[in-house]
Amino acid sequence: MAGEFRRLSGFYRPYLPWMYLSMGLLVVTTALGLVYPYLLKLIVNRVIVGHAYGELPWLIAAILAAALVKGVFNFGQQYTGQVFGSRTAYDLRSALYHKLNRQTFSWYDEIHTGDLMSRLTADLDAFRMFLAFGINNLVNLGLIVGFSMAMMWWMNGWLALVMLCLMPVLGFAGVFFDRRLHKAFRRIRQSLGTLNSGVQETIMGIRTVKSFAREDFEIDKFTHRNDDYFDSNMSASNIWKWFFPVVGIIGNLGIVLILLVGGWLVMHQRMELGDLVAFLSILWYILWPLSELGFYLNNWTQARAAGGRLLEVLEAPVGITTPTAAQRPPMRGHVCLEHVHVDYGENRVLEDINLEVAPGETVALLGLTGSGKSTLVNLLPRFYDVSSGRVLVDGKDVRQWDLEALRRNVAVVFQEPFLFSTTIFSNIAYGRPDATLEEVRRAARMAAAAEFIEQLPDGYATVVGERGLGLSGGQKQRIALARALLQNPSILILDDATSAVDMETEYQIQQALQEVMRGRTTWIIAHRISTLKRADKILVIDRGRIVERGTHQELLARQGLYRRIFDMQFRDYDTHLAAVAGGRAPQKGGHHV
Known part of the structure; x- marks a missing residue:
């Protein structure tokens, strides 16, 4: 045969x-x-x-x-x-x-x-x-x-x-x-x-x-x-x-x-x-x-x-699996990256990343497209493994954790959220199918999604079209955010999760997240400095390396890449303020942050 x-x-x-x-x-x-x-x-x-x-x-x-x-x-x-x-x-x-x-x-x-x-x-x-x-x-x-x-x-x-x-x-x-x-x-x-x-x-x-x-x-x-x-x-x-x-x-x-x-x-x-x-x-x-x-x-x-x-x-090998005698302890959210390198084929995406994040801290990542921000956060739930170095959660290498336990404690909201062709309730409760309607509503309120959901003809029973068709990009992102929040993770990753919402909705989500992020290790990837300036640590990544780190005020004072990105984002805003004020442009350094 x-x-x-x-x-x-x-x-x-x-x-x-x-x-x-x-x-x-x-x-x-x-x-x-x-x-x-x-x-x-x-x-x-x-x-x-x-x-x-x-x-x-x-x-x-x-x-x-x-x-x-x-x-x-x-x-x-x-x-x-x-x-x-x-x-x-x-x-x-x-x-x-x-x-x-x-x-x-x-x-x-x-x-x-x-x-x-x-x-x-x-x-x-x-x-x-x-x-x-x-x-x-x-x-x-x-x-x-x-x-x-x-x-x-x-x-x-x-x-x-x-x-x-x-x-x-x-x-x-x-x-x-x-x-x-x-x-x-x-x-x-x-x-x-x-x-x-x-x-x-x-x-x-x-x-x-x-x-x-x-x-x-x-x-x-x-x-x-x-x-x-x-x-x-x-x-x-x-x-x-x-x-x-x-x-x-x-x-x-x-x-x-x-x-x-x-x-x-x-x-x-x-x-x-x-x-x-x-x-x-x-x-x-x-x-x-x-x-x-x-x-x-x-x-x-x-x-x-x-x-x-x-x-x-x-017969295709599964590169990432749960090890024998895997760890399943309660997760506090302490993260440490030690000399982390990541290669995609012959291309080096991350190089010698060293970082420690205490439980409950908020870390923000800023950098140009392709700098390696998403790759870095994808190492935490082991979507990818390091090429060399270690990623530790609560002192244990993520490769020693039970994969299911790890990912149930690390929730990710992607830049391009995916919704299933089912009800909004089922989409939000996807990670917790035993959740009650009140729990789903609470998660939706935290994600600033409850208002538009309740205005739909069938509310939470509304069936979402294929790939979320019928909803705007911002609405899909808020449902995905509610799905992550309902899981009550120890580590929350927001991979440019508010990129498709307007400034007002983003502000509402940020206000709601202040309570949600308290006591929870949170990683935020964003292109808007307004989204990440309140973070405990801001990392500026360029070509796979951390080139700057500090708080918002500290990075502004260094006049580096962070300051250049800040100036570019707020230049048009200052021009608008000058026009409103009668044509008198603000003085250099007069940004309100």
Whole structure:
């Protein structure tokens, strides 16, 4: 058996009794199929040649009875095969979904969603179809050839020898085409995954596509990928176009040889006519499934290619896991970073970060885009691991913490919040599904979200559209903030969590957070100095290094990067104040902070 099936055997091994039962029923079904040539032989020899017309009704009844029994066994064989394939696919689908939920951020950074969905749907179904029907088809072909050759040998050894000489030729043709088809179908699967990725990406970014009038560009990109998928299918078709003529030639050659040898034997009275007719019937009984050999090979090669793509997901290492004897103590929120370095591939994102944050302190991070701010805070819940150095929480390396316990105590509000297609209540209570309505309302009030939620027609029972459609960016951010606050974490991370709200709403959220952040270690990433100036510590990060640290007033006095960013942000504000005052610009250093 191919390596892909051997490596996936753990999923179908528990259900092998169903496959064995299906095979047993298949043996009976195949054997009953050979009753027809034998009855046909009796009809020709006894009724047509021997004129024993009285036996005809009994022979016809025997044919009908064999058909009925064969139908019953065939139903059982199809059903048990379907159970075998479907139960295996169920476990495989569950394992894939479990693996996806355990994978790291870095793994998702490198994979396309559309290609992943193609593996979980089209590839999984191709594998299931082969287990449910493809294996039986191949075994059935082998049984038909084996039973038929035995019956042929019993009827006439010389004719059986003729057919036996053709079998290796057919086998060689099958192996020859299978090797080429496997590569072709793997390319088809990969092309389909790329095509699906492009479609999924365009649908998710349709507003951006339309806002930049790039519909034609996206259509051209899709056409290119569609052409590649078409070419992949045509490559496989070009192999198929040779398979069927080759099998047809070999099969017709067998018929000609049987007629020549069998006709000579009948003419010389070494074989009865009925035996020759039965022999030809058996030959057609063999040739019909052999003509479908291409279809069976198609299923086989597609299942192998699909299995390989599924294994790429199942066998992908999970870089971040809960260690043996993991720590689960209550978390106070004391954070210490010691000589932390983080590399993404060959790029160094953070370099020699050293920092200590006491429980209950508020730390703010400021820096240009791409400076490493988000990477730094993502180390606390172990979304990523350090390349070297240590991240300690309450004196213990985060790699020693139980992963679930760590992340339940470290809540993150991302810059681009994600909402599920369910009610607002369920979105806020996602981290605490046992929360009461009053607890959810309290979290919403702290996040300055209660007012707009209660104005909705169904309030907290309002169903949010896909990816939060129907809500503004600021509303989605406030719901995400309420979700984090409801979890009551020891460490709260706000990754530019108020970037999509207006100044007035941001002020309301900041006022509400003053109470929330008391006694809780809080990390704030923001581009507005007004958001972070009250922090106990402000870190200015540039190119992966902490270049400045201190309080708001201390950093202003240093005339460094923080002061330059401050001046840029408040320059337009001062100009506005000057215009309001009648054109007299404020003096240098006259910022009100």
